[in-house]
Amino acid sequence: xxxxxxxxxxxxxxxxxxxxxxxxxxxxxxxxxxxxxxxxxxxxxxxxxxxxxxxxxxxxxxxxxxxxxxxxxxxxxxxxxxxxxxxxxxxxxxxxxxxxxxxxxxxxxxxxxxxxxxxxxxxxxxxxxxxxxxxxxxxxxxxxxxxxxxxxxxxxxxxxxxxxxxxxxxxxxxxxxxxxxxxxxxxxxxxxxxxxxxxxxxxxxxxxxxxxxxxxxxxxxxxxxxxxxxxxxxxxxxxxxxxxxxxxxxxxxxxxxxxxxxxxxxxxxxxxxxxxxxxxxxxxxxxxxxxx
Amino acid sequence: xxxxxxxxxxxxxxxxxxxxxxxxxxxxxxxxxxxxxxxxxxxxxxxxxxxxxxxxxxxxxxxxxxxxxxxxxxxxxxxxxxxxxxxxxxxxxxxxxxxxxxxxxxxxxxxxxxxxxxxxxxxxxxxxxxxxxxxxxxxxxxxxxxxxxxxxxxxxxxxxxxxxxxxxxxxxxxxxxxxxxxxxxxxxxxxxxxxxxxxxxxxxxxxxxxxxxxxxxxxxxxxxxxxxxxxxxxxxxxxxxxxxxxxxxxxxxxxxxxxxxxxxxxxxxxxxxxxxxxxxxxxxxxxxxxxxxxxxxxxxxxxxxxxxxxxxxxxxxxxxxxxxxxxxxxxxxxxxxxxxxxxxxxxxxxxxxxxxxxxxxxxxxxxxxxxxxxxxxxxxxxxxxxxxxxxxxxxxxxxxxxxxxxxxxxxxxxxxxxxxxxxxxxxxxxxxxxxxxxxxxxxxxxxxxxxxxxxx
Numbered sequence: 001x002x003x004x005x006x007x008x009x010x011x012x013x014x015x016x017x018x019x020x021x022x023x024x025x026x027x028x029x030x031x032x033x034x035x036x037x038x039x040x041x042x043x044x045x046x047x048x049x050x051x052x053x054x055x056x057x058x059x060x061x062x063x064x065x066x067x068x069x070x071x072x073x074x075x076x077x078x079x080x081x082x083x084x085x086x087x088x089x090x091x092x093x094x095x096x097x098x099x100x101x102x103x104x105x106x107x108x109x110x111x112x113x114x115x116x117x118x119x120x121x122x123x124x125x126x127x128x129x130x131x132x133x134x135x136x137x138x139x140x141x142x143x144x145x146x147x148x149x150x151x152x153x154x155x156x157x158x159x160x161x162x163x164x165x166x167x168x169x170x171x172x173x174x175x176x177x178x179x180x181x182x183x184x185x186x187x188x189x190x191x192x193x194x195x196x197x198x199x200x201x202x203x204x205x206x207x208x209x210x211x212x213x214x215x216x217x218x219x220x221x222x223x224x225x226x227x228x229x230x231x232x233x234x235x236x237x238x239x240x241x242x243x244x245x246x247x248x249x250x251x252x253x254x255x256x257x258x259x260x261x262x263x264x265x266x267x268x269x270x271x272x273x274x275x276x277x278x279x280x281x282x283x284x285x286x287x288x289x290x291x292x
Numbered sequence: 293x294x295x296x297x298x299x300x301x302x303x304x305x306x307x308x309x310x311x312x313x314x315x316x317x318x319x320x321x322x323x324x325x326x327x328x329x330x331x332x333x334x335x336x337x338x339x340x341x342x343x344x345x346x347x348x349x350x351x352x353x354x355x356x357x358x359x360x361x362x363x364x365x366x367x368x369x370x371x372x373x374x375x376x377x378x379x380x381x382x383x384x385x386x387x388x389x390x391x392x393x394x395x396x397x398x399x400x401x402x403x404x405x406x407x408x409x410x411x412x413x414x415x416x417x418x419x420x421x422x423x424x425x426x427x428x429x430x431x432x433x434x435x436x437x438x439x440x441x442x443x444x445x446x447x448x449x450x451x452x453x454x455x456x457x458x459x460x461x462x463x464x465x466x467x468x469x470x471x472x473x474x475x476x477x478x479x480x481x482x483x484x485x486x487x488x489x490x491x492x493x494x495x496x497x498x499x500x501x502x503x504x505x506x507x508x509x510x511x512x513x514x515x516x517x518x519x520x521x522x523x524x525x526x527x528x529x530x531x532x533x534x535x536x537x538x539x540x541x542x543x544x545x546x547x548x549x550x551x552x553x554x555x556x557x558x559x560x561x562x563x564x565x566x567x568x569x570x571x572x573x574x575x576x577x578x579x580x581x582x583x584x585x586x587x588x589x590x591x592x593x594x595x596x597x598x599x600x601x602x603x604x605x606x607x608x609x610x611x612x613x614x615x616x617x618x619x620x621x622x623x624x625x626x627x628x629x630x631x632x633x634x635x636x637x638x639x640x641x642x643x644x645x646x647x648x649x650x651x652x653x654x655x656x657x658x659x660x661x662x663x664x665x666x667x668x669x670x671x672x673x674x675x676x677x678x679x680x681x682x683x684x685x686x687x688x689x690x691x692x693x694x695x696x697x698x699x700x701x702x703x704x705x706x707x708x709x710x711x712x713x714x715x716x717x718x719x720x721x722x723x724x725x726x727x728x729x730x731x732x733x734x735x736x737x738x739x740x741x742x743x744x745x746x747x748x
Contacts, residue, residue: 046554046579072337072364088317094310098303142378151378154314233375234331235363237317245366246337255338256550 041261048257068261072246084236085243092157092239093221099162100217101210107164108172109198113184130166142230152233168213175209176202211280222270240266327359328621334386335368343641351628358621372613376400381613383622386437389425389607390679396428397683401611403431407623413630419671422647425607428681429739434609435626436647438639440569441603441671448584450475450564461586464594475564483544488565490529492545492557496604497696498689500525502677503590505599509680513731517720518713527712530699538701554579570644573661587663589670601673607647684726691719
């Protein structure tokens with residue numbers, strides 16, 4: 001019996017080992033672009049454009065980071081543009097995350113916990129909006145924001161986040177539905193209003209799901225390129241994703257080593273944030289019915 | 293609980309800060325010296341931007357009424373169009389020559405005829421080919437900043453190694469083809485060297501037409517992709533892939549580094565010659581200063597010597613977008629750039645030639661490009677050519693690019709579409725209805741003049 005158990009354990013070990021090897025190999029495929037970005041960010045301009053690429057560049061140019069950070073400082077009164085772009089990205093991200101968490105939670109609560117006529121139809125229509133890609137809405141939205149006088153401001157980037165979005169509504173609704181209704185009823189018996197139940201009972205229990213919404217919204221706002229490209233006008237208002245374009249020259253020329261150094265600086269906060277929130281993130285996905 | 297309250301308070305403070313900071317960033321503070329601020333968007337970064345900034349600084353110092361706020365903006369073609377349609381364009385935009393038709397057609401720029409006339413700016417002040425790039429349907433929509441033209445750049449050592457006299461580079465297309473055969477070196481299935489490769493870097497797939505005296509259209513309303521000259525041109529372009537094999541040439545080209553690197557095929561001694569612009573000298577200087585190189589006019593077909601000195605001409609332009617807050621002040625600045633001193637400072641800073649008819653001796657003497665005179669002269673050549681002036685050009689260029697891929701065997705042709713004629717006919721069939729639509733709209737708007745009054 002003990003021998004059989006040992007054989008089973010060995011078999012398990014082998015299959016787990018194979019699985020890990022396959023996963024490790026797959027992860028390399030995903031890591032190559034990231035490694036190339038970091039390697040290029042530490043290369044000289046000559047080495048950066050070489051083929052095949054050098055994954056361990058010689059010599060290592062740490063100065064690329066300070067050069068990229070201060071690139072075109074003279075254009076913005078001596079202040080490093082990366083600093084200005086980072087501030088702008090932060091402004092947009094704070095407002096988008098706050099808006100997304102608050103508005104999506106309210107709407108999802110209504111779809112998950114309240115009964116009102118036409119609720120399911122409204123939810124289906126909300127979900128259907130996920131099918132409409134952003135490029136389809138670009139022109140009408142631009143015309144609308146132009147009429148509002150919002151072009152050239154941050155408003156088109158963050159105000160829509162305060163009106164909830166289908167994906168996050170769906171995510172939170174699924175989570176809210178898993179919370180026992182008895183809790184709400186008990187709170188109601190104790191005299192709690194609907195807002196009270198939402199704020200004091202449901203929201204504290206939904207922290208993992210709210211964290212997922214916050215993280216998704218942050219990443220979307222941080223990495224968004226198209227909307228800032230459309231709506232922002234002057235360099236003082238550019239976000240980091242848009243500011244990276246400044247490294248792209250015309251007529252085939254661009255200092256790719258600086259571009260990659262800047263890209264590494266832009267990507268780093270998202271990766272760090274992901275590592276810090278990984279536990280909550282996985283927990284949120286696992287409990288909101290999003291996992292396969 | 294205290295911790296939760298602290299986080300909530302901090303979040304509220306962060307949101308309030310973000311709202312106010314966001315609004316403060318957008319709000320511009322007026323200049324204390326009460327000058328009118330002219331916003332100027334320019335496409336260039338790097339040393340080209342520095343050269344223009346120096347001219348802007350000179351202008352700002354030269355008077356105390358206008359202050360030009362120079363901003364380097366990428367993707368300017370789309371960005372300026374969007375800003376114009378959004379009603380908040382810059383006062384001056386530095387675009388590319390082919391943008392003129394697109395912007396004029398879309399009513400996104402203001403005509404400069406009257407302003408130029410008042411300022412005494414005339415066509416004769418310029419190399420006329422460059423001035424004409426600024427016009428569309430009989431009106432002036434832009435004025436030049438830095439121009440460019442192209443020539444055959446050759447690697448003297450590679451020519452000598454192949455047994456070709458480096459002091460006598462190829463003059464005709466036939467000689468260029470012969471040179472390619474002499475330089476060509478293969479190791480098994482791998483090409484090591486070529487004399488010339490028309491698909492490197494492949495920026496102007498349409499341009500071979502001009503080398504053979506072909507025209508892509510009649511300059512007004514009819515696309516003429518399948519003229520005998522065009523068929524001859526694109527057949528010659530495709531002959532390299534045919535001679536050496538599509539896959540072999542493609543794999544040779546895949547081994548090239550990016551254009552702006554020492555692994556650039558020309559700078560890496562992989563191709564002995566290349567069709568490039570006046571800017572190539574900068575890149576050689578930067579990435580392979582040891583390279584022993586020269587530049588001559590691109591070769592012409594042996595039996596048509598009248599086509600000698602052909603060159604692609606292109607131009608950076610300055611426009612005033614429609615809806616600009618200070619069009620008159622914007623033109624003041626544009627006019628300043630047109631003066632000989634400012635233009636020469638700009639063009640030598642950007643290491644290009646001048647678009648003006650008169651050029652000082654110092655400009656040529658002190659220019660960083662040793663072949664600047666060649667580029668300057670080529671631009672005035674009667675065989676110089678530029679892109680067709682039509683708003684559909686970007687799509688048209690894409691179609692030609694696809695046709696060249698078919699001709700080079702890189703894209704599988706649809707049934708009966710494999711020949712050069714069929715590939716070019718396909719471009720014509722796709723683009724002619726689009727051009728017809730443009731003309732129909734221009735007729736309706738009354739901006740399509742009678743035949744003969746339109747400069748190509």
